[in-house]
Every structure is written in C-alpha cells, then in structure tokens.
Amino acid sequence: MKPDTSTHFDPINRPPRLFLGVRTPIKKGTYWFLAVASFLLPLLAWFAIAASGADKVFLPAPQDIITRIATWWHEDNLAADIGISLYRVVAAWALSALFAIPLGLMIGTFRGVQALCEPLTDFIRYMPAVAFIPLVMLWVGIDESARIAIIFIGTFFQMVLMVAEDVRRVPMTQIEAAQTMGASRGEIIDKVILPSAKPALLDTLRITMGWAWTYLVVAELVAANSGLGYAILKAQRFLQTDKIFAGIMLIGLIGFVIDQAFRLLHRKAFPWLHSRS
Amino acid sequence: MPAKISVRGVNKVFATGAQPVQALKDAHLDIAANEFVTFVGASGCGKSTLLRMIAGLETRTSGAIMVDGRTMTGPGIDRAMIFQHYSLYPWLTVRENIRFCRQLKVHTDNRTAADVEAASGRADALIQLMGLSHAEQAYTHQLSGGMQQRVAIARALMSRPEILLMDEPFGALDAQTREVMHDLIRHVHRIEGSTILFVTHDVEEAIYLGQRIVLMAPQPGRIDTIYQVPLPKERHQDMKLAPEFLALKKVILERIRETSGIKTDLQQLEKLSSLASIDKVQA
Structure with a gap:
C-alpha cells in the first residue's frame, strides 16, 4: 500500500503553529508584530466606528481624545492631576509594602505567626475596600491621608498573603543546607530566604502596584478636588465622554509604563534568572 | 576507640497524619571515624529520616545520637549535608x-x-x-x-566537616555521570579523611562506595541487616563484575525484596492475570 503523504509529518519543516502549538517558541519579530497589532486593530475599529457617525456622547473618536488630553494639559493642569494621583497610588503602595513585606516574611517563615495572622488576613481581604469609605472618613478624616488609606486597605491585605506565599516557595533544602553549614536563624532569613524570594517579591510588588491603581477612582470619591480619578468622576457628571475616555486611557498608559519599568528592573536586578548559556 | 557517630535506641514517630507512623524503630548503630557507610532499603524504611536526624534537621521521638561521644542536639558545622537537588x-x-x-x-x-x-x-x-x-x-x-x-x-x-551526610546525592544523575561522581567522592573520602554516611536506593552504588552497608526495612522503619563489603579499600569500576560483588548484590536485592512489602502487590497481580484467563475461557 502506498503511504499516505497528505498528512505526512515533517518535524523539521513543519509549518509554524502560531496559535496551536502548546508552548512552542515563536520568533521575536512575530511576537512584536502580534503585540503591536493587538493595540492597532482595536484602535482601527474604533476609528471606523467613530467615523461611521456614532454619537460623540456615546463614543467619541480617538482624535477627540487626543484633543481633549491637549486642552486638559494646557487649560486644566493635567500635569497636576497626574502628579497627585501618582503620589496617592505610590504612597499607599509603598506604605503597604513597608508593612506587608516584613509581616509576610514572618508569616511565611514561622508557623506560629502564620496561625496568628494568615486566617485573619484572609478574612479581612474579602471585605470590599469601597465599603470602608465611610469608616475611613470617620476615623482618618477627609484629607489626603483618607484617600491613601482607601488604596492601602485595597492593597495591603492581598500583598501580605502574596509575600507570605513567595517566602513559603523558597525550597526547604536551600534552608536546610544553610542550617548544616552553621547559619543562625537570622542568617537564614537574611542570606537565604530573602535573596531566594527576592525575584518573586519584585513580581508581587509589580502586580500589587496594578491593584493599587484600580483603587484610585474609588479613593478619589472621598472629598477630592484633583486627580485623574476625580476628573473621571466629574466628567461623568457633565457627560464629557471624551474626558472619561482620556482619564481611563491615561491611567492605563501610566500603569503600562510602570509595569514595563518593573520588568526592566527585574532583568537588571536578577541577571542569574535571565541569563542562559 | 569510641565511635565517631553512635545511634542509641533511636525512635521516630510522625504523628501529623490520621494515625501515627513509626518511621524508625529502636535503631542502634556505631560508625567509626573515616568509615564510609551506605544505607539502602525499600521506600519508607526510614533511611533518609535517620540521616536527617544525624544531621540535626529532624527531631527524634526517643533515644540518643552521639557525635564524638557528645549528645547531638542540632545541626552543626562538623556535619555537612548534601541533598539530591535544589x-x-x-x-x-x-x-x-x-x-x-x-x-x-x-x-x-x-x-x-x-x-x-x-x-x-x-x-x-x-x-x-x-x-x-x-x-x-x-x-x-x-x-x-x-x-x-x-x-x-x-x-x-x-x-x-568531619562528617559528610549524603541523601541520594546522585539519584537524579545519568549512569555515566554517576560513575564519575562515585570515583570523585571516593577520592574525597581518601584525601579529606571524612566519615561518610551515604543514603541511596541503588544497591550497586551502595556496594561500590561503602565499606559497610546498612540495610533498612519498612513498616516500621528499622535497621534490618548490616553487611561488610568483601572488597579491598581501593575500588575501581571493574570490581562491579567481580563474583563477590555480584554475590553480595544478589543477597541484598533479595533481602530488600523480602522486606519491602511489595510481595502482596505481586500476589494481587497474579490474581488479576488469573481473572483475565477466566475471561478468555468464557469467551
């Protein structure tokens, strides 16, 4: 019988399986092409829909957003809005990290601390940060610290658990090897657990930074008169759809830039993870 | 001369599961300075547990472990441990x-x-x-x-360190690399004068490296038999085919099989194959 060549499988010259190959590598150029296309295609579709005469209140055109950002910058002090929002998010996130990293380190290292803190944290993290607004206004007031407190509540409890998990993932044999070399408890934390968990910790910081941004609009509900989130809320009141779009886009853009900066830092800080030979 | 390491009536019970598991029962063992002792046995025999207890990484339920005549209370720089990986x-x-x-x-x-x-x-x-x-x-x-x-x-x-504790250190390596590592660790033993305790599941490795072999058995984990290896102190790869090497290998493999508790599985397997033949007859 003649072999069926129509389904002949040639492992060397097989066609690239861009979308069907399970974890098969793709060319760098292909990756970038697809990534850029994922931005361009929705943008083109948006242009097309807007050009077909959609109601501007319903869907403003991309060029309207650009114009709006320009006027916002020149007439409404966009720089100040970005500045204050950036400050609120970064301050709340940094404050979270300041407490979450030591606490998570303790939870992930000592079982007693875990029992004492982890179930409680699990319980609190399910409480919606938004619902804390009245309490925060009552306890903290309505100044800057209140808005930072809302973002803090939304970020901190998740961050603690993620840090604890990062610390728990440090292989026990790395710790035991240090013990048999005479390391003290402090040295095990300082010279093994921390350096071993560092790359995962930086990823946790990157991801929780994103979460902190999602709480911005909520935080700026609290008696704010500046900031990107506040601007979006105010634009909603006046049905300035283009400004809502502009605010959302700007938050997305800032988040994207920060995220890429974190990834770059990861590559620079942990060359041993990114070097292959 | 007192023993370098002395294990005296050591018991280990893991009580974390639904019912307590006796991982090691009444272990007695003396190891001399500069001795190379290997540990073999079916899984669950407690060989790794014993090694980890000597390292001070695992607590003991009862009994005593002495190093240089002093009761050992935890990890120390006189005992270095080498793990399989990570x-x-x-x-x-x-x-x-x-x-x-x-x-x-x-x-x-x-x-x-x-x-x-x-x-x-x-x-x-x-x-x-x-x-x-x-x-x-x-x-x-x-x-x-x-x-x-x-x-x-x-x-x-x-x-x-005076003592090297090795827990299946070459278990993840391919056969050729392992042979090279065997000669390397024997060389280390000679020039450093260390006392080496070496846990493995590979009987050939245990004979080739060890001066004595401690065979352990499961349920409950215990020391079953201790064999002297009838080979000269200097070893080379050809000895793996020597009659006394092969004879000892056969004895140890048989003893591991006897003590492993896997026999019941074999009986189960026979029962299954007899069931299959019944099906065929009926068909």
Missing part, C-alpha cells in the same frame, strides 16, 4: 556558593588574616578538585546536574 543558591555564582559558609557568623568570629587566606586557598583547591575551574563565575542553573552536585559537594567540604 540546595544550591541560584543567585550566587559557583565560587560564591562554595564560599557561602565563610560569611556566616560561626566562621567570621575570631578569625585571623591567616584564616581568611587559608579559606581562599581552600576554595581554589576545591574548585580544582571538583573540576569547576572553567565554571567558577557561572550561575548554577547554567550547569549540568552533575556539575551542580560537584558544587554542592565543594560547598559542603568548604568548612572542613
């Missing part, structure tokens, strides 16, 4: 891994300039000995499995 520090280079113990307080307290220089020389010597010269600036994940274990051994030797 024990190296990937954020450090090969050289930094090997020198890791030098930055610990036990080694930095009261040290003289001469100590520092000696340590640096020792690191160089170990890198040479382990054939890592070309890789000393590499990160550990850039190395093959065999090279990684060389780093682990060098790191353990750095603080001149």
